Amino acid sequence: MISKEGKIIKAMSGFYYVLSDDEIITCRARGNFRNKDIEPLVGDYVTIKIEEDSLGYIIDIKDRKNELLRPKVSNIDYGIITVSVKEPDFSSKLLDKMIILNEYSNIKTIIIFTKLDKLNEIEFKNFTNIINYYKKIGYIIFSNKDEDIRDLKNKIKDKFVSISGQSGSGKSTFINKLSNNKLELKTSEISKHLGRGKHTTRHIEFHKIDNFYIADTPGFSSLDINFIEKEELKYLFSDFYNIECKFKTCNHIDEPNCNVKNNLEDDYSKERYNNYKMFFEEIKETKRR
Numbered sequence: 451m452i453s454k455e456g457k458i459i460k461a462m463s464g465f466y467y468v469l470s471d472d473e474i475i476t477c478r479a480r481g482n483f484r485n486k487d488i489e490p491l492v493g494d495y496v497t498i499k500i501e502e503d504s505l506g507y508i509i510d511i512k513d514r515k516n517e518l519l520r521p522k523v524s525n526i527d528y529g530i531i532t533v534s535v536k537e538p539d540f541s542s543k544l545l546d547k548m549i550i551l552n553e554y555s556n557i558k559t560i561i562i563f564t565k566l567d568k569l570n571e572i573e574f575k576n577f578t579n580i581i582n583y584y585k586k587i588g589y590i591i592f593s594n595k596d597e598d599i600r601d602l603k604n605k606i607k608d609k610f611v612s613i614s615g616q617s618g619s620g621k622s623t624f625i626n627k628l629s630n631n632k633l634e635l636k637t638s639e640i641s642k643h644l645g646r647g648k649h650t651t652r653h654i655e656f657h658k659i660d661n662f663y664i665a666d667t668p669g670f671s672s673l674d675i676n677f678i679e680k681e682e683l684k685y686l687f688s689d690f691y692n693i694e695c696k697f698k699t700c701n702h703i704d705e706p707n708c709n710v711k712n713n714l715e716d717d718y719s720k721e722r723y724n725n726y727k728m729f730f731e732e733i734k735e736t737k738r739r
């Protein structure tokens with residue numbers, strides 16, 4: 451029996467695939483992880499033991515640099531979010547929730563807008579305002595066009611990144627494109643009837659492209675952020691993070707002399723603020739039950 455170090459790059463049907471010295475070893479987790487409420491995550495650095503039957507067992511998980519809750523991946527350098535501007539239609543609420551999850555886990559966000567080709571000229575112009583607002587508040591933004599892909603590849607050189615987003619937003623399509631279609635990850639048309647994706651990708655898996663690793667993940671149709679304390683929520687909105695109000699503890703809801711509320715100059719900051727207020731109320735309601 452030998453012991454090795456490696457990194458989990460894929461999880462599927464109870465098996466973990468551990469990359470160790472350029473070799474991929476199929477592993478099970480030792481029962482005691484599950485007992486202790488520790489679940490190995492794709493992205494984890496692990497110690498494995500290899501039995502005579504050549505199946506590996508994960509016996510130790512190294513401390514994580516970070517951990518994203520949805521999708522469940524660890525030790526990532528950038529959390530890429532794909533957002534389709536049409537089919538499925540753009541939802542600022544879903545985008546803001548995805549950003550909140552990255553902020554909560556202290557993971558740097560890159561936003562990729564997909565399906566811009568489906569917008570007409572006027573729609574595209576309007577959408578530019580949204581893109582510019584997210585840029586203004588500090589997020590890295592790319593489209594899935596060729597020139598942007600070049601810049602993105604420079605940014606994520608030698609990194610481990612994950613990609614998350616609504617089902618049908620084009621995660622797998624985008625990864626195929628990054629690989630110059632060397633990868634042929636399964637993709638499907640969205641359901642025209644429901645306007646949603648079909649949950650084509652079913653597991654989390656890192657793919658090596660050029661000099662970076664990117665994890666394709668299953669899409670979702672809704673996201674729960676109600677595990678966050680409502681007083682914590684304001685720290686996850688980079689647009690209000692540095693604004694000081696009369697009261698240090700201001701939650702920017704209905705306190706007097708609130709500079710966040712007084713400073714909503716452009717339309718899109720109002721949209722973000724309204725999302726904030728809605729999430730705040732949702733969390734409050736959930737905790738009351």
Ligand SMILES: Nc1nc2c(ncn2[C@@H]2O[C@H](COP(=O)(O)OP(=O)(O)OP(=O)(O)O)[C@@H](O)[C@H]2O)c(=O)[nH]1
Nearest residue numbers: 565617618619620621622623637638649650651669
């Ligand atoms: N017109 C257009 N279609 C796109 C674009 N990106 C993706 N699509 C299409 O959108 C559909 C869904 O793409 P997928 O890559 O399967 O989406 P996904 O995010 O991986 O979905 P799940 O695996 O279900 O989470 C496919 O039919 C793609 O061809 C784009 O930029 N423009």
Ligand SMILES: [Mg+2]
Nearest residue numbers: 621622650651
């Ligand atoms: Mg997919």
Ligand SMILES: [Zn+2]
Nearest residue numbers: 695700702708
């Ligand atoms: Zn305030």
